[in-house]
Amino acid sequence: MTLRLLQHRSDNGERTVIAAQGDAAYVVPGFATIRALALHAIAQKISLAAAVEAAGRGAAVDIAAEFEANRLLAPIDHDDGAHVQLTGTGLTHLGSAEGRDKMHREAAAAEKQTDSMRMFLEGLEGGKPAPGVAGQQPEWFYKGDGSQLVGPTDPLVMPAFAQDGGEEPEIAGVYIIGEDGTPYRLGLALANEFSDHVTERHNYLWLAHSKLRQAALGPELLVGTPPDHIEGSSRILRDGEVIWEKPFLSGEGNMSHSFANLEHHHFKYDLFRRAGDVHVHFFGTATLSFSDGIVPQEGDVFEILAAPFTLPVRNPLKRAAPVQVAVQQL
Template sequence: MRLIQVKKGRNGRQVVATDGDKSWVVPGHATVYDLALAAIARDTTIETMVDKAGKGAKANPQKLLDAGRIVAPVEHPDPAHLIVTGTGLTHLGSAATRDAMHAKVAEAKEETLTDSMRMFRMGLEGGKPKRGRAGVQPEWFYKGDGSFVAAPGEPLVSPAFAEDAGEEPEVAGIYIIGKDGSPFRIGFALLNEFSDHVVERQNYLWLAHSKLRPCSFGPELLLGDLPEDIKGASRIRRGKKVIFDQPFLTGETNMSHTIANLEDHHFKYPWFRRPGDVHVHSFGTATLSFAAGVKTKSGDVFEIEAAEFGLPLTNPLKTARKEKVTVKAL
């Protein structure tokens, strides 16, 4: 089952569920946030809550998307309490290069490896621990809060000072923290982890700067477990021309870490278990147009899709005007 959130009136929301080829409005629950809290209170699943709610009016997700009515699949009433984070160096790469990558990393001497390759090898060796054991922690970064999130179809705005404006096709886990501080996974969604790869490549210590950019996730929220082997596509359209089109692989089959290990290391921090907060945590990628030599520009449209997630995630690129910021003494 998948869920979307749709604009209703000026500021309202409604939830639409899709199961197979049927889509309908979920009565009695205005938002996915409310639906998740209700499921926690009743000690049940969101899918069970949707089933018990019955079926409202029929819906057509594609028409809703075309009309610009779909927003992010999960929002928080206070955007400051939606936290966007992510992990890197978690994916093995394409099927064609995976074996070569393993051999190169395994045979290299420790002193010849970059910090990034050391971390990647740590993931290969300890990112998939046996159940009940602690695995190696991944690379981790902060992207922003709910104000950094662009709805599906809305522009991803690159700051004027940016040196690159590149997509990263990923899957994100969507979580909510219960009243007792326990994290609950709501589901999974496609996410464009928009970044500045030129800044990142100049010095890996600038990774934090490169990630402070908007992102977009959705349009649909996949309930239940994440499929182990996901084959999607990442494209960039410039007018009527497709200037980039490559597959991206995700799911644990294509990762050096388990989802559980990434979750364990994120939520081990008590500050990330604040009751009521929403977390959007992206799991990394191995496909970048930047690596293929593509230089994006305003007006380009990013498109990320995978069959398991229904509708594609599309966002045009826009560049912000220059700002002059002056710090004033009080």
């Protein structure tokens, strides 16, 4: 059975790590965070699964009940949010060019092929190279530091100036950098990569602006070899009623790039191999409510589910109050 790790915070603030396999879940004694467990495993030169096994079993936990009680956190964090990097890659999934190309086609009507379609086709051709070989470079974007990462049931807050707050159902890779600069993949998490699609559609050169938004992770970190096929559902609820729902696919079998190629083109930069840092990298999607003309409203709830994860990521949409920023001359 696949091992899943979760982070729990009790009502009095005490934190614990939970291990889950199948329907059974229990506290992992001796560790308050998954990051601490991972650093221990690296120091001992063992796998995360072996570190969990060596720690023994604490009290049993009903993770579904803890999820509904809002006591499960994102499955990775850091005491200093500046040491968490949120990044991602787009146009990585089979079919993902269709929605993007539709957004950009009108703006680039004079071109025979948009930049998005060119990048997608280049990924199809060279995104899955042989082991040890660098393949085609993907689209890459920055979302922010750990202050932008929210938990599985927390609100996703769009800035007051945002033109849109739209879901992106994805799988994210979770990483930590060892003392010698080696990146370690801890596992995969279900994710809502949350973007401003109206801003992006206005001009694709504004993609960088559209991605500077919060993102949410589901509570479970899927440990071990990533599944080749992940199938899930993304939906939006308004006043308790489903207003939009659509299946989505992920995993390498449904992608134009391999995880290894996406990881190579991220961690090839020295600044992303700083010892102790945490990275959450979003692998992209081909499914957006925006492509179907849906306009999310404040109070709507995004819910994303996908096996082998057993719990969803479920976040209400909020808009922040306006902030006046005045730069002062010193």
